[in-house]
Amino acid sequence: MKVTMTVNGASRSGEVEGRTLLVNFLRDTLHLTGTHVGCDTSQCGACVVHVNGQAVKSCTMLAAEADGAEIKTVEGMANGDGSLSTIQQAFQDHHGLQCGFCTPGMVMSTAALLKENPKPTEAEVRHYLEGNICRCTGYHNIVKAVMAASGQDVSTIAAE
Amino acid sequence: MPKDHGIGASIKRREDVRFLTGAGNYTDDINIRCQAYVYFLRSDVAHGKLNKVDTSAASKMPGVVRIFTGADFAAVGGIPCGWQVTDRHGEPMKEPAHPVLAQGKVRHVGDPIAAVVADTLEQARDAAEAIELDIQELPAVVNMKAAVQSGSALVHDDIGTNLCYDWGFVEENKAAVDEAIKNAAHVTTLELVNNRLVANPMEPRVCVGDYSRATDDHTLYTTSQNPHVIRLLMGAFVLGIPEHKLRVVAPDVGGGFGTKIFHYAEEAFCTFAAKACNRPVKWTASRSEAFMSDAHGRDHVTKIELALDKDNNFTAIRTETYANMGAYLSTFAPSVPTWLHGTLMAGNYRTPLIYVNVKAVFTNTVPVDAYRGAGRPEATYQIERVVDKAARELGVDPIALRRQNFIKPDQYPYQTPVAVAYDTGNYDATMDKLIEIADLAGFEKRKKASAAKGLLRGLGVNCYIEACGIAPSNLVGQLGARAGLYESATVRVNATGGIVVMTGSHSHGQGHETAFPQVISEMLGIDESMIEIVHGDTSKVPMGMGTYGSRSLAVGGSAMVRATEKILRKAKKIAAHLMEASDGDIEVKDGRFHVAGTDKSVAWGDVTLAAYVPHNYPLEDIEPGLEETAFYDPSNFTYPAGAYACEVELDPETGRVTIERFAAADDFGNVVNPMIVAGQVHGGIAQGVGQALMEGAVYDDNGQLLTGSYMDYAMPRATDVPFYQVDHSCVTPCTHNPLGVKGCGEAGAIGSPPAVVNAVLDALNSGGIKIDHIDMPVSPSRVWAAIQKAKA
Incomplete structure (x- = not known):
């Protein structure tokens, strides 16, 4: 069909x-x-x-x-001029990806999360991403990237 | 001010842009015109005699190109094993045949019986359902200790035993170790299981075979950590294709963790079938197939005894381990419980006498091979669990007991009693750093806060050491490796100054494309953006051994440094000629060549252009061009080490354990990109926490894999782990490679499981529930059951 x-x-x-x-x-x-x-x-x-x-x-x-x-x-998901969007840029800035295989799903889930919850807490981010498995990052930098993409200060989160 | 370029800078990864925009090029993204698809019909029984494989009806199904069975591979080599272990009695290990497609018998759930090649995957799958099988089911061999008893069913009838080898190390020390344990003031004994794991990189395995009738050239695209190793093993041992007729490409690879090191039957099949069918042939594993065909990891059952004198000095260690090989020997399987495990049994300590016995056993399960850490997590877990148990039995502080027995900084190089010699280290330094970053001073306060919620809080601390930067070829050759473990690099400088580095190391998440240029930038003083890394294609990179054993920077990076040093020597000669100076007077600074003590200089680009436009050039002394190759073979392993701390909360009503805090203080030697290094540790910790708390591949007594999907095999999710505190500021540089680096890829997975289990047992015992040990995964049901038993 x-x-x-x-x-x-x-x-x-x-x-x-x-x-x-x-x-x-x-x-x-x-x-x-x-x-x-x-x-x-x-x-x-x-x-x-x-x-x-x-x-x-x-x-x-x-x-x-x-x-x-x-x-x-x-x-x-990139900006109209081809540059990385806020979420994509946050993932790069905070090393929120390694092999990159789960990354497209993470980016899409993050966009959906921030649409319904623009300033999620750490616990809310972790809960929302339960349906996205990453084997490389241990989630540390993904959670950090999502919170940074939402405009929150992540500088107090464990360094690197 | 942190550095913004060169060695030590946390430069953002250039590869991220393609991954974040969906522009990555993974193997499953590769499609070749006219390609056909293969579906493997796999055994659904663990052990059986293949009486009949009738493909006649299936062959007539729509779209079927050809159906292959074991008979088609009768004249083709089997899947080879890359490591020969010699047993206690000087006999070679048992090495049964490993056919590409099952011949006569099936030996594990997932063993491929037939392969249907069709125009579409759906047609291939439909036709596979029409294949008629007659399998006479045989008793499954699952339990390792039962497997080596007489009367057990045999996985391989022709070798007459399920015992692959009975290895003793160091055999000459056995009597002395027995004597030391007999005479010890205290002996702590622990029996434990290192649970079977599935590596589960998020990208399942894929391969696409292609063949050119015009040139008789074969190409294999595959999800591999080491395309050159696949070229060698498959070309030389399976299909008889020389290197110059076989190109192996591993493009973007979505994680490896060891399980993509090995040469798999599906790779040989797609390469073979592409020629046989005269069409490209593609296979993409489903996750369910991955669970029953990717090599699994760990699966050791061990008894360890630690002897101490009256002053609590460690005097001897004796272990006996049963190591599961699965149904066939995967590429490096025999080396994992032996040379990657026994040689690490000294840990961070001065234990003078060590004896390790390993019985490797065939079972009707998926082959077991290296998984992140490979042998070293098994060693670390035993040592760090038994030391913790000893501290509890003796009523001493577990950190103090460790410190007392540490190899001290002035004892390097330190010759262990288990063959390896540590070049450098400082275990008190990483322990001090750990105590600081984990805020152990605040633990008692946090414990009270947990108690107020009705929860038990526990603290687990442990050390680890690993041998990586694998490996000195002459040494591993003596130990049974059938390959060299060097690495190569070619540094090509183009006329306009750009640099291409062709490395045999392979990046599948480690960020080589970003980190390797930092090293060259530091050496030449030019911007990282002028340097590009090429890897993963044997037609572009002539030789290589790939990425595993935390070896990329320590071995591949060293080859790159050596090649770049050659470039520099030649470039200085060219610069000297251009400035009419002596090459001994040339200094490189900020991307320019200066004549020392003068204001004369030429730019990098002037020199590179001269190399290819040699109008004014010392042609009598040197050739035009600027390209150099180096092979680097390390003289020793590297020995990253560190100290880890985990804090858990445990609900005594339900047995549920949560990770509240996790800290890691590592000594990786010099660090090129701290951001990437931290990311490697984070990921390793999550895998170690996964092993400790939730992961486990489970077979029932019939050899059925009960954990065959993400519905049953518990992968760590974002909610299962906290933010981690990691530090790698304690640096004792490696003494024998040019960068002073040690490797960081496996540490997290090696160091973290004992920290978690030690924390759980601390929570229980300090809460008045006396429990010596709980096997991993320390699931709520296991904890709850242990609590009920302790109370009974």
């Missing part, structure tokens, strides 16, 4: 099978390979994208279900 959706502001269409997951449509048909697949049980969060403004694990949704939706992926 044919599906059409708005992805990062542009209308995109493609043929999918009924069983095609949204993440596979994004990666394989639209070649938006920034969205990653890290598990097969919807636990890891590497595939988080925004669907109509909501953070969604794109491995839990069929492409057909997203027909007509507004999708935003990590490829659509």
